[in-house]
Amino acid sequence: MTERLVIVGGDATGMSAAAQARRFREAPDLEIVVFERGHFTSYSACGIPYWVGGHVRERDQLIARTPEEHRARGIDVRLRSEVVELDVSGGRLRSRDLATGVETWSGYDHLVLATGARPIRPGLAGIDAPGVHGVQTLGDGEALIAALAAGTGRRAVVVGAGYIGVEMAEALIRRGYEVTIVHSGAQPMSTLDPDMGALVRDALRGMGVTVVGDSAVTEIRTGDDGRARAVVAAGREYPADVVVLGMGVVPETTLAAAAGLPLGAHGGLLTDSAMRVIGHENIWAGGDCVEVLDLVSGMHRHIALGTHANKHGQIIGANIGGGYATFPGVVGTAVSKVCDLEVARTGLREKDARAAGLQYVTATIESTSRAGYLPDAPLMTVKMLAERLTGRLLGVQIVGREGAGKRVDIAAVALTARMTVVQMTTLDLGYAPPFSPVWDPVLVAARKAVRAVGERG
Structure with a gap:
């Protein structure tokens, strides 16, 4: 009898799960459907700063496998299709075609949630103005590169000093911009202890980057044309011809929460070691939308990294396909x-x-x-x-x-x-x-x- 595997999210975890499940079970024994609200599958979001900075020449170099390549392997990839509701008790979900607005219910035997993470974007005045850019998707990267190529000014403000913030600082330096990093912490790179973060701050300043700490952004001011022209933080104004947001991410579990699935202290889905959602035999989750066990502290954490996401997908696909695999946890590297x-x-x-x-x-x-x-x-x-x-x-x-x-x-x-x-x-x-x-x-x-x-x- 044919079983149906439905996957929500077509990047690292989702497509790894699809590919691995297909290796174990051929069509028509297992039908695989992937709903992806974006335009691309299986791409490296981690590579976007290097594309912006010119280390990577073309967008498609960041794409590991296209939708057409997945389809050739018997995986039904549906782009620009956003899942808007889960009916867990009924074993179905509702999706919306973003081009037409048409909504459709689809059933499943196995469900994989690979919804990733969403960038932190506080409701500040001017946050959605032209000239303010995120770097979460390939579309974000394209928009930023186009803006940098078309812009006349050479001042950039990066909001946030985590991994994305400092990597974007390098990308903008390579583009010839004067870069200011504004962040709310005492030192950049809050994933380090403050004494080690201070070394990063000193090195950034030595590269010509202005680093402003202990300064939460309160507003992005716009000019008469409606475009961003300055970032305001701790009562000071930092002129900007382009603003890049790198304030971190949180698990994208809106669907899961609405469906009553179990979430942890950090807002991520909770799974067992096989990546099955706790309390649900036929629902699986992995990647940036889950919390993982920290092997050092014994506590759960949210860590958004492609390395974990790909491993989760491999494990999920193997288990759905009839094999056996587990994810023991992480040490936070x-x-x-x-x-x-x-x-x-x-x-x-x-x-x-x-x-x-x-x-x-x-x-x-x-x-x-x-x-x-x-x-x-x-x-x-x-x-x-x-x-x-x-x-x-x-x-x-x-x-x-x-x-x-x-x-x-x-x-x-x-x-x-x-x-x-x-x-x-x-x-x-x-x-x-x-x-x-x-x-x-x-x-x-x-x-x-x-x-x-x-x-x-």
Whole structure:
């Protein structure tokens, strides 16, 4: 008997689930229908800043697989079709064709919610004015590139100093703009501890970016033509010919909430380890619309990253297709770049450790990414958190130049393995002068953390 899999959302999780389910089960045994309200499928939103900045030449380089390619594999992709209601008890959903406005009910045997996240966009005066841009979709990227090409002024204000904010700062610098970042935190990159965020602030200023912290935006002022001309924050005005919003995202669970599906403290859907929505045998969810287990703290978090979204889709598709897969959780690894500055973190920040009730010690070191006697050996700062008494690694943050960022993967593996900082000091890492000092910076930090644990034991 034919079963019907309906997927809401055609990007990373949704299309990975569709493709994986199709590998397990051929048509007509399994009918797969995907509703996508946008114009594209399977694209890299993470790559948009690099497209805007010119690292990526064309939009289509960010598209991993087109709707036509999915359709050729027996997946019915319906673009510009927005799902507006879920009837969980009836096993059906209502969709709207955005071109015609026609609404249709569709039944399902299996439902996958891959609705992603929506950007934070507060209801400020001028927030929707021409000249104000988000960077969530490929359409957003196209609109911003067109505005930058057509604009006559060279002043840009980025609102928000998270990953997207600092990456967009680089993109705009590469476009020849004078860039100001305005954000409400004490330091940029709130995913880091403030002392490490201060390093990012200093580096951004060294690149010519004006960084304004502790300043919540209250208004975007417009000119006589209705276009944005300035950002107002903490009583000051920052002139802008273009405004880019990078204030973070929240789970897009409007449909799920209206249908009574279970949500966590961060507003994301709650699933079991197979990515099945809690309490619903035939409903699955993954990607930016769910909360995931933090393997270090034992608490649930919302982390919007394409790496997790693709894994969730693979797991969901395998389980629906008759296989078996689970998602154990995350340690919270992320890396970013602005010009030649690399920023990385994994595990817990100090405030995360406190919130989890963990007592901890910290160790911060400065080192280089290759042997110091080589010319221009790039500098980096590594901060490490370890649990008091046990010495279990809790988190690592790295800010530095070339060769710094991906070192966070050493710590990510150590966190997943629940290693102590003592165990880390004996890791057999690769060494050659062009790649590392004799003692890798992560291991230097681990040695210092060992001493801190011993002193406070």
